[in-house]
Amino acid sequence: MQTLQAEELRALKFYEGDIADADRNDPFWGDARAYVTLNALLYDDLASEYTRVREGKRLNPAMLRNLPRLLGLYGALFSAMQKGEKSKVRTGYRVERASDFAVCLQRGETVAFTSTALDGFLRAYGDKQGLVLLTCHVPAETPCAVFSEMLDSYLKSSESEMLLPPFLRFRAEARPLTDSDRRITDLSGEPPQAAYDLRFEPEQTLRICDDIAALPDVAEPAARLYAQIQQGTPESALNPADRAAYLRFKRALVRALRGS
Secondary structure, eight states, X not given: OOOOOHHHHHHHHHHHTOOTTSOTTOTTTTOTTTHHHHHHTTSSXXXXXXXXXXXXXXXXXXXXXXXHHHHHHHHHHHHHHHTSOOSSOEEEEXXXXXXXXXXXHHHTBOOSOEEEETTOOOSBOTTOSSEEEEEEEEOTTOOOEEHHHHOSOOTTGGGOEEEEOXXXXXXXXXXXXXXXXXXXXXXXXXXXXXXXXXXEOSSOOOOOOOOGGGSOOOHHHHHHHHHHHHTTOOGGGSOHHHHHHHHHHHHHHHHHHHTO
């Protein structure tokens, strides 16, 4: 494994929610659940934002007030994953939202960052509604971050976590749910809806783009939009101009992160 730079280490710890060394009053670096917004931004429409709010999570408009910092954070996460130990074939286990996975399945690739556990499925997910089980077969040379190998300590050490990046292509194979699978429950106490083996394509790489000029300023529209979503405003009643500006920004962000 290559040595991580300070910004790469900070990005991995921050994604995990480790803000021990941050200014808790900083609305960006003080957000221990910034991954909620970071991942919602990578989906095309607003379904992901609404899903996360219904689960009791908060969208953070501060993530969008400094676009060089935001794009730098994504870039540092990508760069860290490129430096991870790549000689091993790995298997990660993910309990995913059925709604999010439907988008991934349609595209044949991960849409957002995907946190998996190397030791098997966790038994209960009290913060997600509607589940599918994903067994991720990850070939050697795949960009990823195995936290126990890359960090001296991290918050979720009990989960033996491996983080996969967005835009990894895979082939999905449905499998029957076992009795053990059905004992895994969501926030309503419901068992998973389905289970899949995801077989990732070999020799994938990440393209890191730092062209901030490609991103339109969306701080104010996003702040208004997030406030409306958090208040339960239906999508049909959102400010149309704010909605359009935010969706344009999300598309531009994904193009920048893909390097296209």
